[in-house]
Amino acid sequence: MNAKLVFAALAATALVAGCATKKGFEQPGYAYGCPIGDQKVGSMNDLVKAKTAMEGRRTTIQPTEMRCTKAGDLLKIDANLNNDSSSVKRISYKFRWIDREGMRAAEEETWKPLMLYNNSNMMISTVAPNAKAVDFRLILMSGE
Amino acid sequence: MRKILLATALAALAAGCAHEKTSYGDARGVETVTNQFGSTDLQMIAEAMARSMQLSPAIASGNLPIVTVQEVKNKTSEYIDTRSITDSIRSELQKGGKVRFAVDAPGMTQQVDEIKRQQSEYYAREAAVEKGQMVGAQYRMEGNITSIVKEVKNTKDVYYKFNLQLWNIRNGLLEWSDEKEIRKTTTR
Numbered sequence: 001m002n003a004k005l006v007f008a009a010l011a012a013t014a015l016v017a018g019c020a021t022k023k024g025f026e027q028p029g030y031a032y033g034c035p036i037g038d039q040k041v042g043s044m045n046d047l048v049k050a051k052t053a054m055e056g057r058r059t060t061i062q063p064t065e066m067r068c069t070k071a072g073d074l075l076k077i078d079a080n081l082n083n084d085s086s087s088v089k090r091i092s093y094k095f096r097w098i099d100r101e102g103m104r105a106a107e108e109e110t111w112k113p114l115m116l117y118n119n120s121n122m123m124i125s126t127v128a129p130n131a132k133a134v135d136f137r138l139i140l141m142s143g144e
Numbered sequence: 145m146r147k148i149l150l151a152t153a154l155a156a157l158a159a160g161c162a163h164e165k166t167s168y169g170d171a172r173g174v175e176t177v178t179n180q181f182g183s184t185d186l187q188m189i190a191e192a193m194a195r196s197m198q199l200s201p202a203i204a205s206g207n208l209p210i211v212t213v214q215e216v217k218n219k220t221s222e223y224i225d226t227r228s229i230t231d232s233i234r235s236e237l238q239k240g241g242k243v244r245f246a247v248d249a250p251g252m253t254q255q256v257d258e259i260k261r262q263q264s265e266y267y268a269r270e271a272a273v274e275k276g277q278m279v280g281a282q283y284r285m286e287g288n289i290t291s292i293v294k295e296v297k298n299t300k301d302v303y304y305k306f307n308l309q310l311w312n313i314r315n316g317l318l319e320w321s322d323e324k325e326i327r328k329t330t331t332r
Contacts, residue, residue, distance in 0.1 A: 076199075111170075112174075127196075129240055130240045143174065
């Protein structure tokens, strides 16, 4: 009986340790590789909300996934845009780059036009313009 | 005579009333006035190429490689100031802080003239630049832009392809190359 208890305790410890190791992949202040600062990001949805802003005419196109990594000292971003409507949508997008102090790390980017087929996804990728750009916002605007 | 005078006065009045409005716009906004090569195309190409080039091992190594800008050939059927495209790419890369640029062929005459001017008797010898101190580039950047234009009764489709290459001058190897494609369709 005691042996069973010890075994159960060991298994539970191993499970907890296993989970802790998996969670340990993410650096503090990062979610899915993207910088989040002090914000609470518990899911991909939270990350997308924290990193996306709409300007001008609003669009129904939504990012569904965002992942970041470092290419040397430059922040690299992949964002998946989803058009779940039954019509072709046209949008414009740009990234806004922010430095460690929360200031603009680079000049405002150009708006980039994009066409998304109906019921489709499109991955947009970018890389930071300089090493000072450690954070970002994805800005979307309807192009209709 | 009176009729002519009246007509002239009316025409002058109409011209005066024609309301012309000028306003400033967003220089980085999407421009779709015609489907010819425009500011949005230039800016998108410059941004895409500079960002991509920064990731190439030759640039990302952090050794501040020296690059010289050569010609981007315009193989399209329309007039495009390709120098403006390479100028924008150069500015973007320069701001990235990972590349240095050596004086290019079109700027060489001005560079040499300035060195000669400083070596004239009007300048203090100790402060004047010396001959033989210029640094040659390790890489050269060149490219081309092509287009395919298709037009039927009510539709005009233009496809642009901008290709840029980074060549190692010492060994002639292609270190990096990338393309940016743009499609614009106009329907009446």
